[in-house]
Amino acid sequence: MPDIRLPDGSVRHYSQPVSVAQVAADIGAGLARAALAGKVDGKLVDTSYVIDRDAELAIVTERDPEGLEVIRHSTAHLLAYAVKELFPEAQVTIGPVIDNGFYYDFAYTRPFTPDDLAAIEKRMAELAKRDIPVTREVWPRDEAIKFFESQGEKYKAELIAAIPPGEEVSLYREGDFIDLCRGPHVPSTGKLKVFKLMRVAGAYWRGDSRNEMLQRIYGTAWAKKEDLDAYLHQLEEAEKRDHRRIGRQQDLFHQQDEAPGMVFWHPKGWTLWQTVEQYMRAVYQRSGYQEVRCPQILDVSLWKASGHWDNYHEHMFFTESEKRQYALKPMNCPGHVQIFKAGLHSYRELPIRYGEFGGCHRNEPSGALHGIMRVRAFTQDDGHVFCTPEQIAAEVTAFHRQALDVYADFGFTDIAVKIALRPEKRLGDDAVWDKAEAALRAALSACGVAWEELPGEGAFYGPKIEYHLKDAIGRAWQLGTMQVDFMMPQRLGAEYVDEHSQRQHPVMLHRAIVGSLERFIGILIEHHSGALPLWLAPVQAVVLNITDAHAAYATEVADALRRRGLRVQADLRNEKIGYKIREHTLQRVPYLLIVGERECADLSVAVRTRSGEDKGSRPLNEVVDALVAEATSRGRGPTEC
Numbered sequence: 001m002p003d004i005r006l007p008d009g010s011v012r013h014y015s016q017p018v019s020v021a022q023v024a025a026d027i028g029a030g031l032a033r034a035a036l037a038g039k040v041d042g043k044l045v046d047t048s049y050v051i052d053r054d055a056e057l058a059i060v061t062e063r064d065p066e067g068l069e070v071i072r073h074s075t076a077h078l079l080a081y082a083v084k085e086l087f088p089e090a091q092v093t094i095g096p097v098i099d100n101g102f103y104y105d106f107a108y109t110r111p112f113t114p115d116d117l118a119a120i121e122k123r124m125a126e127l128a129k130r131d132i133p134v135t136r137e138v139w140p141r142d143e144a145i146k147f148f149e150s151q152g153e154k155y156k157a158e159l160i161a162a163i164p165p166g167e168e169v170s171l172y173r174e175g176d177f178i179d180l181c182r183g184p185h186v187p188s189t190g191k192l193k194v195f196k197l198m199r200v201a202g203a204y205w206r207g208d209s210r211n212e213m214l215q216r217i218y219g220t221a222w223a224k225k226e227d228l229d230a231y232l233h234q235l236e237e238a239e240k241r242d243h244r245r246i247g248r249q250q251d252l253f254h255q256q257d258e259a260p261g262m263v264f265w266h267p268k269g270w271t272l273w274q275t276v277e278q279y280m281r282a283v284y285q286r287s288g289y290q291e292v293r294c295p296q297i298l299d300v301s302l303w304k305a306s307g308h309w310d311n312y313h314e315h316m317f318f319t320e321s322e323k324r325q326y327a328l329k330p331m332n333c334p335g336h337v338q339i340f341k342a343g344l345h346s347y348r349e350l351p352i353r354y355g356e357f358g359g360c361h362r363n364e365p366s367g368a369l370h371g372i373m374r375v376r377a378f379t380q381d382d383g384h385v386f387c388t389p390e391q392i393a394a395e396v397t398a399f400h401r402q403a404l405d406v407y408a409d410f411g412f413t414d415i416a417v418k419i420a421l422r423p424e425k426r427l428g429d430d431a432v433w434d435k436a437e438a439a440l441r442a443a444l445s446a447c448g449v450a451w452e453e454l455p456g457e458g459a460f461y462g463p464k465i466e467y468h469l470k471d472a473i474g475r476a477w478q479l480g481t482m483q484v485d486f487m488m489p490q491r492l493g494a495e496y497v498d499e500h501s502q503r504q505h506p507v508m509l510h511r512a513i514v515g516s517l518e519r520f521i522g523i524l525i526e527h528h529s530g531a532l533p534l535w536l537a538p539v540q541a542v543v544l545n546i547t548d549a550h551a552a553y554a555t556e557v558a559d560a561l562r563r564r565g566l567r568v569q570a571d572l573r574n575e576k577i578g579y580k581i582r583e584h585t586l587q588r589v590p591y592l593l594i595v596g597e598r599e600c601a602d603l604s605v606a607v608r609t610r611s612g613e614d615k616g617s618r619p620l621n622e623v624v625d626a627l628v629a630e631a632t633s634r635g636r637g638p639t640e641c
Contacts, residue, residue: 131190261376294335
């Protein structure tokens, strides 16, 4: 009979099999009411799940991350239940959990309208209030197929038909609604109290553009109303900060149909780009990286040898010339191996560090493209370190310190570190992966860093450290990576001569701090809401004359600032000063320097910030020195590892 070990170490003894719900009730009435699911020996299960053996059990409530996932999964089913009640002819397909919510895809004869969404959400609330039990049933596969076919649910029948014959399928029933699902789900609809339907979008059945178009209803669900309110506020803030809108307002870049997933950089946008690139180039140089440049297209034989063909070719662009097939590079690493191989290296030369602002192309689905955040053509601050196994820890530690310094300069201080571990589809055996993963853990431990592990999310050639940065409104962005790769140097024949005059394959460390420059600039724009810090702003100051009589002095002021390396414009238009101030404030220019009769006489400028603060008239030399100091310091000190 089962002994149930709880998270606090206590053990409960039972003389017969017992359900998760019964254990929760034995612990206390409050926990029984709060229970959403259980975790038996690490596996998430319904509260109705019966334990018939010795096991470890954790009761899952809304306080647990798994609890929120169960709430969202169950709310997706509640959505489908409400749709079927209101629109019986609609067919349900799939409804998974996603970040911050869920969606469900439907086949229906006409588009769902905003009024439809309001009605569906209202019906969901009614069904939740009725506190309908949610129960799991196990059916024979063929019986389930016949049932859904009889209900006119051809998509569900097709999903079940893909299950091997003779197997049973898991269904969930709530009221008159039955759905195919592995679960688990909340014990009753009354547990679902805080949700909102967000929008409708198109989606192809099974994500294949050759299939019919369905309607995808997106929703969000939370444990508490204040969490929903905070999320909706975050969405409002995100809309205000949308880099696409700010990019148009500030004349930074544009995109058009003739170049899907690619960017046309305007002068001010390219100035911002170059500021980021030149900053990162200086980081390379300080860190001992040699900058290199590799071809944009390479024969597919190289991509087959590297492993990209088998693991990544569906995301690559191809071209042909003289009966040879080439690929536009999706990554820079195979090219850097070729540079390393061009000469014979001694162990005394290692580590060798190469860096490249390498242009890459990836065949992203059109539906996944998003402004400059998700594109098909992009440039990475890409680097590769060729080293010995003994040098991994020192290189990772140095990279970690370097990455934190860079992120602080750009205004990011809330950073989570994660290790993405071996994926199912990968190169190499478990022994190689054990060694690579252990090397990353040891390096982070040496640096005194706490980290989270992400099983199955590593690259196909090696595990990686990921840096997740939280922006000004609380969104997390994954940026930098440090990846340990024992495989690619071996596959591509990279070697060095060790201290015993034997040839060895180096370890290859793939590293990037900001990753895609396009995506990083989009993140910067949204993090700062377009009000970039002085050192990044494409235009750092504008000099404004009050009348034409002050134009010559305004030009002198602008020239003085430019001579000190500042990016300055002079607005000498015959417009009212209030109009010019408003226009450049809307453009989020950090400083407006206004000159009139008094300033011409005193060799001073009246300083106004983009926030509207009037700092009064100050000597020109003092203002120039202050702006240079602010741009140079970036407002911070060094970060220690």
